[in-house]
Amino acid sequence: MVRLEFRRDRILLRWGEQKYEWVIEPRYWRNPAIGVFLLAIIPLFILPYPNILTMLTSANLYAAIAIPLGLQMIGTARVNFGPQLYLGLGGYTSALLNLHLGWSPIPTLGATILVCAAVALLLSPTTFIAKGLYFSLITLILPLTFLDVTFLYGDIFRGEVGLVGMSPLFNFGKVKWNYLGYFYFSLLLMLLYLFVSDKISRSRFGVTLAAINENEDVARMMGVDVTKYKVFYYVFPSILTGIVAWFIVHTFRTFAGITYLPLDFMIKILIIVIIGGRAFVYGAVPGAYLIAVVEDSLRGLGPINYFVFPLVLIGAILILPRGEGLWGLYHKRHHRDYFPTLHVRR
Amino acid sequence: MLEVRDVTKHFGGLCAVNEVSFSVKEGAVVGLIGPNGAGKTTLLNLICGIYKPDAGTIRFAEKDITGMPSNRICRLGVSRTYQIPQPFYAMTTLTGVAVSVIHGKKRPHMSLSDAILEASYYLEFVGLFSKRDTLARELTIYELRMLELARALATTPKLLLLDEVMAGLNPAESSKALEMIWNAQEQFDITILWIEHIMKIIMNAAQQIVVLHYGQKIAEGTPQEIANDAKVIEAYLGGQYAQSGRP
Structure with missing residues (x-):
């Protein structure tokens, strides 16, 4: 019994x-x-509803973009308003190489990483030359400029229509199984990013990251090579963002700059970071899921959605603890944990 | 150990430090005094690499450190405290000191747990071990000053630059802090260049004193020589007192 x-x-x-x-x-x-x-286990309950599964896949991808952005914001002590630049670069690199040169997904992944790393390395001096608003403005302009380029060279980038028909990462034969595959693959990607970010923030590099975020001049005076760290924390998250674009290209098999490069997409990602909790790496996950669900639920409202969605987000920002977001509610009694909690006994 | 030669620094039309030269011998305690706006903190900032001098050279331990980045100067053995404490407010005291332990010296293989053990030693030394899990923003001014001292010592400096470490402390706290500085000098064998406004303390503590006024060095010598120097009296009290010989 x-x-x-x-x-x-x-x-x-x-x-x-x-x-x-x-x-x-x-x-x-x-x-x-x-x-x-x-x-x-979520997919086990929603397998008959592919639209919900797609929404959750989008949530995973939003989180996979927001996690490196959170890491970058802490490590460079700057707010990057244009992480989607690397989404565009990575996406177009893998899509163009696949379509025109017939490269399979694995070589396109390598090329995506290389292109994103090279561009990020080239732009990384902005993290220590430009401060505050200036850095934000520079990063804001870059993806918008790139979007203009995709329209200007429409014969290469296919402007508003975008590139279609790239080779898939996997094909299980049935559409339903493919949707399930996309979900699990995106979940894996997100968890991998979460794991890497968590490992970094709980190591001695996390302590350094937190010191730079607190006061980079004082950190430099304590022996921290701030420039080196800033370059790394600008380049590494940029590569991670590029990999998300590679995933999008080879799973959804369509890529258009107009979807990912405009301002509203960036605002969505920034809001995920803020609502999830700016000070927490884990915050991006509940933030992304909340945004994806709210966005999908409000879509049915029609044009009024354009007013309701920002209002919901403003409300969430006002209600949630400042800087600590959704994860802060969960972790309320603890210190901000973008650096490890250290304990020592006498 | 430290040699400052003809160092000059302008901020626009203002000459904050003008051809200042002096040297600090190993193991000495040197005081740097002067009225407000004399250029003391600017000179400290030039030594530790926050500003680059417009002219002149700074040598530390036989190495030219003029214009070198602060992190490299720190690793050579120069550490400082700030006039207005600059802790990492959202970090616990232990974590803040651990940053110094990890980066103050080249220790690429030091684990975080080793670093926190060493950091806890420095916290214990300044009497803040019981506050190891407290956020810096919750500390009193005396505790903040001690945290700054612990953080500076954790980089294992040869030369410690103290910038008005007694500012804002009451007499009891000042004497505790002074004792702490003596202990640190004795235990870690460090040389100290000390900016201080409290004359009673600096005159007793330093073996040599450098006086700045409007960015220029107006006197250098033992505390007794400085106390009787007409230029110093004029700078602090006005020409009337210098002429009448009443310090």
Whole structure:
């Protein structure tokens, strides 16, 4: 006879002489495996609804763009208003190479990484030359300029229509299984980015990152080679963003600059970072899921969506704890954790 | 150990430091005094690489450090505290000091746990170990000054630049801080270049004093020589006092 007992901090399951217990004390909820498990089983419930599955795939991709952006914002101590520049660069690189030179997805991935790294390296001096608003303005202009270029050279970039028909990353034969594949692949990409960012922020590099974010002049006076770190934290997240574009090209098999390069897409990503929690790497995940769900739910409202969506976002920014967002609600009693929590006993 | 030769720094039309020269011997405590706006902090900023001098040279431990970036100067063994404490407000005191431990010296293979152990030693030294998990923004002015000292010591400096470390402290805290500085000098074998406005303290602490006024060096010598120097008296109290000989 199975007996279930609910206690204040745990659930007990008795089966004859056997006893199983599951501790539900809030501090045990912080186990990331629970979050990964929940995300992994979602498709089992929504398999018959491909539109929801696509929405969640978009949420994963939004998070995969927002996670490196969060890392970049902390590491360079600057707000980048144009992370989608690398989305455009990466997407067009892999799409053009695939379409015109017949490169398969693996070589296009290499080319995407190289192109994004080269451009980011070229632009990285802006992180220490331009401060505050100037850096934001420079980064804001670049993707918009690139968008103009895609229209100007419409014969190469196909302007508003974009490039279509790139070779797929995988094909399971059935559309439903392909959608499922896209979801899991995007989830994998997002979790990989989360894992890498988490590892960085919990290491000695995370401590340095936090110091630069707090006061780069003082950090420099304490021996931190701020320039070197800034270049790295500008180039590395840019490459990660480029890889997301490569994924989009080889899964959705269509890529148009007009979708990813304009201002509204960038604002969406920035809002994900802010709503999720600017000070937390993990914040991008709930932020991205919230934005994707709200955006999809409001789409049915028609043109009024253009007013309601920003209002919902402004409301969320006002209500949520400043700088700590959704993740801050969850992690309320702890310090900002973009640097590791260090403990030492006497 | 430190040699400053004809260093000049202009900010637009203002000459903040004008052909200042002096040297600091190893193990010495040298005071840098002068009225407000004399260019003391600018000179400190020039030594530690925050500003580049327009003219002149700065040598530290036989190396030319003129215009070198602050992080490289720090790794050579120069560390500083700030007139207005500049802690990492959103970081715990332990984490803040750990940054100095990791980067103050070239330690590419030092793990974070080793760094925090060493950081905890410096916190213990300045008496802030019990505040290791406290955010810097929650500290009192005395604790902030001590945190700055711990952070500076954690870079294992040979030369420590103290910028008005006693400002804002009450007499009891000042004497505690002074004792802490003596302990640090004795234990870590460091040379100190110290900007201070509290004459009672700097006159007792320093073996040599450099006086700046309007960016120029007007006197250099032992505390006794400085106390009787007419130019110094004039700079601090006005020409009337210098002529009457009443310091």
